[in-house]
Amino acid sequence: MRGRIPAAMACALTAGAATAEQVRIDLIERQVTPPPILSNMIAPPADLGAAGARLAVTDIATTGKFMGHDYALHETIVAPEAEFLPAVRAALADGARLLVVKAPPADLLALADLPEAADAVIFNSSAPDDTLRGADCRGNLLHTTPSLAMRADALSQFALKKQWTDLALVQGPNPEDAAFAEALRRSLTKFGIKVKGEKGWAFDANMRRVASAEVPLFTQDLPDHDLLLVADERGDFGRYIAYNTWVPRPLAGSEGIIPKGWSGVVEQWGAAQLQGRFRDLAGREMQTEDFGAWAAVSAIGEAVTRSKTADPAALRAYLLSDQFRLAGFLGTPLSFRHWDGQMRQPVPLVTDRAVVGLAPLEGFLHERSELDTLGQDLPGTECTRFGEMP
Structure with missing residues (x-):
């Protein structure tokens, strides 16, 4: 009958909902006191980064319902004067294993080196430092924001x-x-x-x-x-x-x-729809840190859906495999480099009001992926921690 769900299907959906697999995602933010600058005309939003993660959870929840996955976002905010590792240890003790982290490099590395985090998958959603993808890389630390x-x-x-x-x-x-x-x-x-x-x-x-x-x-x-x-x-x-x-x-x-990981002026490739959903949620434009957190949570959702598991080790293996692809509204599917955990992603070149280019630009070729013309390629990498968890 039109507009009604058959009884047998309704029972199946009810049973599926009752037995949905819980997928916990933790958003960890280390707040930092902004340094003084010559002009304080534009203050960073209080929900910078977090808003992107929240949007992504709503995006993946719909697919999760049909696949039998129930996503829950747990947020831990660590004040500038507070100790970072005790707060993270508490989250890990409570079951956190898929972590999206906005924190300075030193805190990221301290977290990744915790024995309790050895079997976790940690997503760096904001720190662009090249050393995190190089000599200071960690096998359980992936990166969803572009490097310097x-x-x-x-x-x-x-x-x-x-x-x-x-x-x-x-x-x-x-x-x-x-x-x-x-x-x-x-x-x-x-x-x-x-x-x-x-x-x-x-x-x-x-x-x-x-x-x-x-x-x-x-x-x-x-x-x-x-x-x-x-x-x-x-x-x-x-x-x-x-x-x-x-x-x-x-x-x-x-x-x-x-050159930015994301900007409110990106409109093509379906980005206008993502921007609209973000504005409805946060009441402002999406920024690079928001996109980094959105990409991390979305990558988790895509990996759970495709691999049909929420096991961190299995998800890490899938994320770093040739099978993983994420539609990132940048014209080319996103993926992770297996040698340093960096997400391959186009980089918009923007002004305040328009996109003036999208790298990699036409004519810059690569034997594996044109996206690998951006950042550290495999032959020159200083990262030696991938291929195994720390």
């Missing part, structure tokens, strides 16, 4: 495509700036592009008043260049460089054309 090397390679491909081969660089004073600047240097060398000149940002004044006077003088002695790279990962001073340089040149890096 991936972002830098995306920008190098774009510059090469535009034939902008003479570049200058302004580097900020913070450790994050130094790490991104070094990733840019390595990438540009890899693609045969020269950095003709560099300067370190040396101002701590209120640039809202003096940028138009100071920045032209600061950039006056840079050699002639096609593109000015800015390494300012905290969003501290880069906004004051735009339109104030001695010679008018496009900016890229942390300002201008920015």
Whole structure:
């Protein structure tokens, strides 16, 4: 009969719901006190990252009902002044084995090295540090946010495509700036592009008043260049460089054309629908940290559905296999590299209002996957922990 479920099917669905397999996913966030910057115009959202995980749980719940899987998201928030490991140990003792973590690298490594976490699968959803995918990698730690090397390679491909081969660089004073600047240097060398000149940002004044006077003088002695790279990962001073340089040149890096894991301006490949669902849930635009958490939870859901198990060891093996694919609304299915646990993903190159490119760009080929032209490839990896759990 139209509009009614036959009695036998209704009984089957009821029985299935009663025996649904519980799949626990833990969201662990280590809150960090933001460092002081020259301008505090834009504060990060309180639910940055967490909102992406919450959306993904609602996305995978529908499929889970039909497959006999009941997903539950457990959230643990660790305040800046609190101890991180005791909170994580409590979650592990309570049964946490699939963890989506937003935390600094030191906390991520401390968690991954816990004996209690040896059989867990941990997803780094926010830290871009290359060392986490290299010499400091861990076999139980996967990454769903692009590395610094991936972002830098995306920008190098774009510059090469535009034939902008003479570049200058302004580097900020913070450790994050130094790490991104070094990733840019390595990438540009890899693609045969020269950095003709560099300067370190040396101002701590209120640039809202003096940028138009100071920045032209600061950039006056840079050699002639096609593109000015800015390494300012905290969003501290880069906004004051735009339109104030001695010679008018496009900016890229942390300002201008920015390589990001995700942005609210991504609209193609079904992304508009994902963006709409996220806005309905969070009341704001989806950011890179949100997408990293969304991708981690969605990967868990996809792996549980395809492998028909919630066992962490079996899920890890499936996630790292050639069979795993995740529709990530970026034009190409996402997967994990078996040598360092990094998720293969396109990197949008964006401004505040539009996508100007999507790396890997056309013409950059690879024997395995064009996505492996972004970031550390297998032949040069320093990661030796994959292939077995720690």
